[in-house]
Amino acid sequence: MNEREPGFGVYIHWPFCAAKCPYCDFNSHVRHQPVDQERFAAAFAAEMATMRGRTGPREVTSIFLGGGTPSLMEPGTVGAVLEAVAANWTVAAGAEVTLEANPSSVEASRFRGYRAAGVNRVSLGVQALNDRDLKFLGRLHNVEEALTAIGLAREIFPRLSFDLIYARPGQNPEDWAAELEQAIGHAVDHLSLYQLTIEEGTPFHALHALKKFAIPEPDVAADLYAVTQAVTNARGLPAYEISNHAVPGAESRHNLTYWRYGEYVGVGPGAHGRFVEHGTRIVTIAEKMPETWLNLVEARGHGVTGGETLTRSEETDEFLLMGLRLTEGIDLARYEVLSGKPFSTPRLAILEDEGLIEQIGNSRLRATPSGMIVLDAVVADLAR
Ligand SMILES: C[S@@+](CC[C@H](N)C(=O)[O-])C[C@H]1O[C@@H](n2cnc3c(N)ncnc32)[C@H](O)[C@@H]1O
Numbered sequence: 040m041n042e043r044e045p046g047f048g049v050y051i052h053w054p055f056c057a058a059k060c061p062y063c064d065f066n067s068h069v070r071h072q073p074v075d076q077e078r079f080a081a082a083f084a085a086e087m088a089t090m091r092g093r094t095g096p097r098e099v100t101s102i103f104l105g106g107g108t109p110s111l112m113e114p115g116t117v118g119a120v121l122e123a124v125a126a127n128w129t130v131a132a133g134a135e136v137t138l139e140a141n142p143s144s145v146e147a148s149r150f151r152g153y154r155a156a157g158v159n160r161v162s163l164g165v166q167a168l169n170d171r172d173l174k175f176l177g178r179l180h181n182v183e184e185a186l187t188a189i190g191l192a193r194e195i196f197p198r199l200s201f202d203l204i205y206a207r208p209g210q211n212p213e214d215w216a217a218e219l220e221q222a223i224g225h226a227v228d229h230l231s232l233y234q235l236t237i238e239e240g241t242p243f244h245a246l247h248a249l250k251k252f253a254i255p256e257p258d259v260a261a262d263l264y265a266v267t268q269a270v271t272n273a274r275g276l277p278a279y280e281i282s283n284h285a286v287p288g289a290e291s292r293h294n295l296t297y298w299r300y301g302e303y304v305g306v307g308p309g310a311h312g313r314f315v316e317h318g319t320r321i322v323t324i325a326e327k328m329p330e331t332w333l334n335l336v337e338a339r340g341h342g343v344t345g346g347e348t349l350t351r352s353e354e355t356d357e358f359l360l361m362g363l364r365l366t367e368g369i370d371l372a373r374y375e376v377l378s379g380k381p382f383s384t385p386r387l388a389i390l391e392d393e394g395l396i397e398q399i400g401n402s403r404l405r406a407t408p409s410g411m412i413v414l415d416a417v418v419a420d421l422a423r
């Protein structure tokens with residue numbers, strides 16, 4: 040496969056968590072009764088068979104079990120889901136198979152079972168490397184458990200990434216640099232580093248509005264972002280996307296499929312998919328509520344309740360929004376094919392003069408580090 044081929048991914052959403060973190064607006068739910076995992080596994084397989092009917096035969100380059108908390112799945116459930124992927128499409132040799140895991144000890148005890156089921160990459164939700172901040176973030180694990188989970192994951196899986204959330208209340212650039220150095224010291228080859236975002240409808244949104252805590256001012260947040268780039272560059276894990284850093288070659292194949300505007304199927308409650316059907320790129324959006332989704336799949340083979348065919352201009356906007364997040368930027372020739380026209384030269388010149396975008400040779404365009412910080416505005420300007 041060509042090095043920059045977007046690929047074809049399968050995303051599977053596990054919509055349950057042991058507790059809801061106060062900052063999170065992902066489609067995740069807490070259930071106090073045991074979840075019927077066999078029933079969910081059968082529904083995932085049924086929805087995949089419906090999707091297979093729509094995509095036709097394809098070669099899958101990556102599989103991603105995301106959530107929610109997929110490490111609440113029994114290894115047997117993960118095995119059944121991976122078998123269903125292989126029964127419907129051809130899984131490429133060496134395909135990346137990622138599972139998102141929380142670092143609590145119960146979940147780490149399932150790691151060997153996941154590896155045996157075919158998972159070859161784990162993405163651990165570490166979030167912070169100090170107990171005070173883990174508590175603030177409402178996490179169920181402490182630093183000791185996170186370090187144990189990291190050690191175990193490194194032993195068991197060929198590839199490991201972990202997530203940290205920064206720009207926390209009171210965090211200064213020196214503390215963050217030290218925490219980041221410590222994180223990289225655990226010999227990961229991939230890190231996802233997200234600035235804390237106050238999402239509407241979450242407990243943090245209400246608490247923040249009541250001034251119960253404050254997040255760093257924009258100038259401090261910009262310093263924290265700069266520190267993130269400096270430390271990761273110095274340690275050999277440069278950003279390949281706004282929030283994602285990797286040793287070159289260890290980038291997430293699955294996430295690159297999203298950003299390179301490849302095709303992917305979404306399976307499970309609230310999952311989204313984007314693939315070409317009858318020559319047109321379409322979007323699928325599934326019902327979010329797990330039990331409602333389950334009933335829909337059992338009744339008619341899928342839980343898709345929304346979706347559309349993208350117009351050429353919507354497709355072009357999405358392509359820009361995704362591709363300009365990447366350090367490699369976008370291919371100008373592909374843009375022209377998608378949009379049917381080249382960029383307006385005067386508009387490019389203005390954004391280049393403002394230091395927000397740059398051309399790489401004659402073939403690619405990317406956002407500069409300053410452009411990345413105001414990416415939505417840059418894309419809006421380019422897409423006009
Ligand atoms: C679906 S969760 C990952 C898996 C797992 N459930 C966990 O939390 O450990 C994806 C990641 O998004 C990040 N995230 C979620 N909400 C966020 C927010 N409001 N601000 C910044 N990062 C957030 C966290 O780093 C989290 O690990």
Ligand code: SF4
Pocket residue numbers: 055056058059060063064065067106107108141164
């Ligand atoms: S951050 Fe992860 S563990 Fe916390 S509620 Fe969201 S999906 Fe669940």
